[in-house]
Amino acid sequence: MNDLVAYRGTGLIPVASYARTSEDFRQRDGHGVRHQLRINERTARQQGCRVVAVYADNGLSASRPGVARPGFDRMLGDLLRGSTSDGQEIRGVVCVADDRLYRRPEDFSRFYASLTAREGRVYVDPRGVRDPYSQEGLLQAVRSLDAAVTETRVRSQRITNWHWARAVEGVPHSGPRPFGWQEDRITLHPYEAVLVQRAISDRIGGKAVRAIARDWCDLGVTGTRGGRPNAQTVTQIITAPRVCGYRANKGVLLLVPGTTRPVPGQWAPIVPPERWQAVCATFSPGSLYLHRGSGAPRLTEERAKPRRIGSGLLRCGSQRSDGTECRGAMSAQKGRSKRSPYVYTCRSCSRCSISGPLADEALERLLFSAAPEHARLSETVRRRWTGGDMDVDEKRRALRSVLACCVVRPGVKGNPSWDHTRVQPVFRRVVGESP
Template sequence: MSGELSSGGDVNNLGAGETGGLVPVVAYARTSDDFRQRDGHGVRYQLRIIERTAHQYGCTVVAAYVDNGRSASKVGAARLGFDLLLADLGHGYTDSGHRIAGVVCVADDRLYRRAEDLARFFAALTSWPGRIYVDPQGVRDPYSQEGLLQAVRSLDVAVTETRVRSRRVSDWHWARAAEGVPHSGPRPFGWQEDRLTLHPEEAKLVEQAISDRIAGKAVRAIAADWCDLGVTGTRGGRPNAQTVTQIITAPRVCGYRANRGELLLIPETGQPVHGQWEPIVMPDQWHSVCATFSPGSLYLHRGSGAPRLTGQKRPAPRHLATGFLRCGARRHDGAMCLGALCAQKGRSKTSPYVYSCRSCGRCSISGPLADEALERLVFSEVRGVAKPPQLLRDRWRSGEMGLEEKRKVVASVVTRCIVRPGVKGSASWDHSRVEPLLERPGQAGWSHAEPTGP
């Protein structure tokens, strides 16, 4: 099997000539995580099994779509390989021109673990007649009632497995927390690798920051002081006001143990559970520093699974491309980052705001440039896109259309866009840095008879 494998949906053309009478199928491989070896061995093993399965049932793999280290059960998780697979199934051909007569995979749960993805996959697979679905159990007819019922049964098993696993992991974390065991994951700032012993320099910084904040010093000034000293976080990032706030308001600084955004209490006494690590400050100092912040800024009111107690809804996006952009920079292992690009304040008049990747920090693009590139994608000639009606275009360009409606128009054409890193020192705007992933033709319900010019 030839072609370099890469995470995030790179298509590997595995057949370049005639299929020799074999059924041309495309392969899909996915792993949920690859955080240990980071070498894509899981998807490579799946593709070897897929190649053997295809040969066993008289098929040949003409293209492969890969999502390495991507969850299929989390809502909103990006799976670019899956999106590209659905797009090509809708077109009927791969980018290299091979006809697609079916899909082969090692198991149903590699393709879908949510009902929405099952519906999308079967709609794309059956958009052309005569296709098959192949796995190590045999060949399945996706158009038959039995084929659909088998897919639904597989989905039920996957959903049940996901719930059981999630509950098991949640219970495991709670039991560890109740015993005062430190958090798993990256080393917390202020402690050494054992997560129990204080880091001599970092612990002093945290203690001083807490004292300064209680005395009235701005947290941005504290973050600036840390930057001037050359301090970096445990994952190499530069300190900012948000990270400093979370560090000094984390219950661990006074020895308390929290779990999923709540302090753990001893049932018999109602007192907080103390962790097994050395504290940096006393509990009264921790309470005092927390009192200097609004509830929405506190460590306990942020993060995954934690309640947000501000009583306010999440603010609506203020820029057109917010939520549509993904980082196209390559990580050290060669895989694409795919982190979300978030809007933040810029430093020039031409770019008053920029979209930057918070995951790797190696990709940034001018906000107005990205918004303009997204508008061009909506109204320019792009393969596989049904153009919006003239009325929508006129309203957009006349200024009658608000931001929320514009974002809905963009969402009906573009699922996500990859932003390639720019060239350092380049003064010109390059709209081609924004590369779209497109929905199936006609999915938005627009008429192909509409004019397609810009």
């Protein structure tokens, strides 16, 4: 690091500041990353550095596979280039802790490859300056990775055991209150409980679940998180075991150990078990309406697969009230026109939507026309894609091998023209020859 010592003699070392939080679902104000960035500023000054670029990923896990971190990917690209997009030189990274950067071996490898792509780089944290090229510096990073992986496994198992122990005791679910109950999750909500009871009766009587959802919308009903009810959410409410006082865990009905009796919950039921069984019987096994969450199995034990190539890959680019980007995952929903039979809508804020065919066309353009040299797919993949020989799953794998995500900028209200530049790519750094 002799060249770095020489650089210290002429001025402060220019470094990139990175911050990440795993969750921000309560305050939704980005305070976690904001506090980390302030600590990074202080650490940089103390260690003879100055922050020239800031990268942050708010509410994004580093331990779950498949989670795109745009800020992290953008920082790695700038490290490889040696400078920011506006030409500021970068000679290191400052962060509050290693586990903010990586918790998985794949991210560790990508980070260190980018950091050491050029000579004279440093890694800075509150404990001091680390030499990433030395054996001790690398061993220290590997030890932190091992500790992060172990902590993730232990914490995951501890949380799983905690939820299971609460479930077998009949304790209500944690998190936002369920629709139909008050904040204590035990006492029935005087208005919502009546709606659920009436919806169950209507469904057993043959009424379409979409019609029930429309009735709720006409009454001005909103979910416990403020969203408008639709057919899937209404179905999940009326078919949840909690409506008859039964406790479930991870979508599985719990039984009293050694018996075939369901575990009773500690809350007031809305309907008797016979009514709950009757309403569940109105849905066929594997019904899409009964699907709960992106990772939960249906009644057939099969996981639901996205039907559109952009689902989950597209991220919302609308701004929150605090000025930060939403970056929520966008999923496909039924559209209202022949030109756009389906649209991609943000699942978090619902403030950003884009025509499905427009977005898919933009993704294909990015894949084959705008991808940088290191991210281009083989000619074989291109021929199979354009020839119609690839199904949705294969196309999604091809896109994932090139793109970390795509940020969709909000459209202009009243402008019917298609603008492909609304879909802005975040390319991956290392891509294989085939998906």
